Amino acid sequence: MKAVKLTQKMLKMHPMDLLVKLGAVDANKKQVYPQHVYLSKEDSKTLKNNLKKSAKESAPNSPTRLLNYLVGCDWLNYGPNEGLAEVIRSGYALVDHEGIEKEKN
Numbered sequence: 553m554k555a556v557k558l559t560q561k562m563l564k565m566h567p568m569d570l571l572v573k574l575g576a577v578d579a580n581k582k583q584v585y586p587q588h589v590y591l592s593k594e595d596s597k598t599l600k601n602n603l604k605k606s607a608k609e610s611a612p613n614s615p616t617r618l619l620n621y622l623v624g625c626d627w628l629n630y631g632p633n634e635g636l637a638e639v640i641r642s643g644y645a646l647v648d649h650e651g652i653e654k655e656k657n
Contacts, residue, residue: 553590553646553647553648553649553650554646554647554649555644555645555646556574556644556645556646556647557643557644558591558595558643558644558645563595563598563599563602564602566603566606566626566630567586567599567603567626567627567630567631567632568584568630570589570599570632571584571585571586571589571630571632574589574645574647575647575649575652576588576589576647576652578652578656581656583655583656584629584630585651585652585655586629586630586631586632586633587633587651588633588647588648588649588651588652588655589632589633589645589646589647589648590632590633590634590635590636590637590640590645590646590647590648591632591633591634591637591640591645592637592640592641592642592643592644593634593637593638594642595642595643595645596631596632596634596637599631599632600623600627600631603623603626603627604619604620604623607619607622607623632645
């Protein structure tokens, strides 16, 4: 596993863009590996809130339930793994490059 320092700019990205930046995407196979990227609870919450803000900006008159649904669907597909959220320090992400390589092959 490799620890990666997260910048404020990275935390404002869409989760898919963050996965690309962290190297958890195989462009040739069009495959994403969010299960091999681990974030802290605080960073996950920040990403979700930014995702909700961008959804609200794109559809300002939408009900809150719809926005929560859209954020939940995006997070389910592209959200990083929160399995180690309690032990990871805020501001860092752990990326399991060995696990990604095993899944690629």
